[in-house]
Amino acid sequence: MNLDIQTTVRTIFIFMLIACLAMVLTAVRAFREAGRLRFFLKKRELLGRAWRFVLFAILIAGSAIFVNTFAEPLTYKVFQPSPTVTLTPTITLTPTVTLTPTATITPTTTPTPEFTSTPIMPVVISQDFTSEVTPNPEAVFSTPVFSRRIDKDYQPIDQSDTFENPIDTINGSFSYDRMITNSQWTTLWFRDGELICYETKPWNGASGGFGYTDCKLPPDQWLPGTYEVQIFVGDTWKASGTFTITGIPPTPTVTPTATITTTATSTLTPTGTLVPTATLIPTLTFTITPSLTYTLVPSITPTLTITPNPSQTATITPIPSPTLVPTATRFSTIYR
16 A cells, blocks of 8 residues: 555554543543452552553653644655645535524523531541651541451451441551651541540551541440441541441340348447345346437347346445437448
8 A cells, every 4th residue: 555655653652642532541441449448558559550640641742732733744754755746626515504503501500508518627636646746748648448357467357338227346457658757647536426435645656558447336326327437637628438327226235233231220329327225125126228329229128137046135226327328329321
């Protein structure tokens, strides 16, 4: 097949445009695959490959424009063109009917959102910051993935975005890069917009690698709903992830507390001093009636009986009956 210079240049130009289009489509596919990845290192590698395809597409497009603009004149300077017969057109084109433009639709007003969806660090939590190291603004975190358990390398075991009760602990695993030791970092756990769990402390890990955050709650507090985990470095939001909990949580059991009731008892021992004189009385009854101030007023009537010894002759004159009046009231109170 014989091709002239002009046709050759046009053919090369078209092939270069096709190659440029193929590079652009490959880059778009790489960007989409990177957007679906969870791990930062793999995502960064795929993004680097996508940007290389974009660079190649730009270089090919620039080369195509150069070839289309300058290749033919430069070739004619080297190879002198031979004169060709100029063809005179003989067919006269009949003008077609010009379409009358229709009315232009007036664009409607597009509402501008008043607030952005970027998460913000609550003031009550930022007041508890203890780090004095300025965080690196270029620190990056991947979107956390969730699981009930993680391995020793902080990788999720049976990761999922939906969990069913009963639940004790949920772990959020992520990758990170460009972190500074002792810079403040925070994770916030929300259930349907309500803060249920958080941690904030100075960073004690490496500058890059894998990490995790977890939330431990009693099983009855993992209610069904949508949960979101937000990661901050300093006051700057870096990444978020969501998961869902289904099923009814277990009902908390009430542990009965034993109540000990004590009853105050009192034992009174009446004492008296008997002074013998010279007269022996065969039978003597001695009665002591104490007056008690208690919750329950006991009536104590002790009886003292003395049996004389026939071989003795003595007179026992007792001291007048004493009255015992205890004034203290005893109470027993036990707190549990």
